Every structure is written in C-alpha cells, then in structure tokens.
Amino acid sequence: MGEKVLMKGNEALAEAAIQAGCRYFFGYPITPQNEIPEYMSRRLPEVGGVYLQAESEVASINMVFGGAGTGERVMTSSSSPGISLMSEGISYIAGAELPCVIMNIVRGGPGLGGILPAQSDYFQATRGGGHGDYRLLVLAPSTLQEAVDLTMEAFDLAEIYRNPVMILGDGFMGQMMEAVEFKPAPERKLPDKRDRAVGYRARRGKRALVKSLYLDPAALEAHNMKLKAKYDLMADRETRHESYLVDDAEYVVAAYGTTARIARSAVRLLRDEGIAAGMVRPITVFPFPYAPFQNLGSQVKEVLAVEMSCGQMIDDVRIGVAGKVPVSFFGRVGGVAPTVDEIAEAVRRLRKS
Secondary structure: OOHHHHEEHHHHHHHHHHHOOOOOOEEEOOOOOOOHHHHHHHHHOOOOOOOEOOOOOHHHHHHHHHHHHOOOOOEEEEEEHHHHHHHHHHHHHHHHOEEEEEEEEOOOOOOOOOEEEEOOOOOHHOOOOOOOOOEEEEOOOHHHHHHHHHHHHHHHHHHOOEEEEEEEEEEHHHHOOEEEEEOOOOOOOOOOOHHHOOOOOOOOOOOOOOOOOOOOOHHHHHHHHHHHHHHHHHHHHOOOOEEEEOOOOEEEEEHHHHHHHHHHHHHHHHHOOOOEEEEEEEEEOOOOHHHHOOOOOOOOOEEEEEOOOOOHHHHHHHHOOOOOOEEEEEEEOOOOOOOOHHHHHHHHHHHHH
C-alpha cells in the first residue's frame, strides 16, 4: 500500500496475509481473534481467494492440510482452546512437511478460561502442542507493525522450511489500533512446488504423495532425523531477538510480545531512577534466542522473566543463562497484564535482596 493506515490488530494481520499472497483461509470463530476471519470473509473474494468457515477447528486445520498440499498459500487463525483442537492436524502438517501460517491470538486458560489477553500458550507453541517430534517456527511480535512485517515474511519462511509457522499474539495485539504500513517482504529464493499436488505434467506422470504415515520404523526414524535437521537449520538461520540497554545493565528483564512493550517502559523508568536495567526480547520463541542470555556481561546480577503466564518462558531463559546468574519471575495471569510500576518494583526488590 505504501502508506500508513490506522487499523485494528486482527484486521492488520489479515490484510498482511493477503498482501503476502494468502488466498485460502479455513477457520472457525473464537474470541479474541474473530476480526481475522470476519475480515478474510470480506477481502478474500475481492482478490480471487476463498474463505471457508469450517464446522470446527478440527475440520479447519485439516482443510489447511489439503490446501497446503496443493502448493497454495493458506492460513488459519484461532485462540488458545481452538489451537488445542487443531493440534493433531498441525502435527500431521508438520509431519507431511507442508507450509502454512497459523495465528494464535492467545486468551487466558486453562480450559475455556476467559477472553482477555494472556501468554499462557508458550509451552503449546514452542514445545509442539500435538504429538511426535515436531516443532513450529514461532514468531512473537510486540507491535502491530512488527506483526504485519512478520506475517508477510511468515509465508516465505513456511515455504522455505516446508513447515507451519505460527504468529503468537495475544488479545491486546488483536484488539489494539496502531498505524501500520504494508511493505513487501524481503526477496527470498523459494523452493519448487512441483512435488506437491500440482504440476503433474511437469513431473512427467510421477505421483505426488503427501503424507505423514511411515509404517517402516527405519523410514520413520530417517524422516524424524530429517525434520530435526531442518529445525536445527531454523535455529542457525532464523533466531531473532532485540537487546535494549543491555551492555551496562545489572538487571535484565526477559519479556516477549505485548509484555515486552510494558517492560521497556519499566526499564526506562528504572534508568531514570539510576538503576542500570535492560531488556532482552525474544522475537522468535522457537527457535529461542539463547545467545543473548549466554553472552550477558559479567556485571549482570540477575535476570527477571516477565510474562502473562505462571512462568513458561523462564525455562528457556534459564537454559540460556546456564547458571551464571539467578533467574527470577514476575507474572500476571487470567487476562491481567503486568503494569510498568509492578515490573519496576519487581526489579527494585531484586536489588534489595
């Protein structure tokens, strides 16, 4: 579009997907992401695409499997319990090495929980919510502009790695409004699609077999090791983070997504008080950016993980720190967000202890 437009987060995510070439959406409504399918239902027919509301999340993810198998750019969106219902299908898609984009606008849980924002799906997103040895490439934006940029890039990444890519947001991100610009994603060399259910003549009559079933244990082991090598390649090439005022920091806050925006303000407040605080913000939560935690300076006295959960990212932070400094936790749950003052006070308590 080339200019900034004021948009609601969910609608900006949907438009970014369309700008990236997504032409097929299969999903089922659930708060707080309902504006995504609503927007898609209007916009996709305008660009020659197809919107289909399935009878359930289980049906929608299997439709995504079929659409991805044809080589088209497809996506779905949901929120927490809806993603749980999709987990089996996501495992199938990862096992069949098909590209797609999945948006999770997280709400509180467990169970039906509530419709307010949370970050309690971190384990589900980063540890493979379904069965088997599979991983998703998980992008966790903190602003709407970053969410738009990462969504547009996500479709390329899904094709490059032949793997589902998840955009991990939350109800704040879905419902807030900010000015965004739709810029083309960086040019990348994309793989050939003729081995999928397209290009029959180009394959000279050879069948395209899209599957995740391997009854021979040796064949399944080889397939699992191939997938692992791909995930290792993701970790080598796609790990992303932002460091903020870390070089001289004595207390480092680890936060991602919307919470990182709040934490950034807390860091500035602490700096104004003369407390050397900084922040490391993971942008990919799988693969997780361990390096910035491994490379923290010797002046760092403690790391504080801040999340809208009971402490799910803290395990990865501890792996990164590798015992060099203590790691503490502060979080709010159930749709309650930590405030700037609460995060700053948590750091002050560490300083006094």
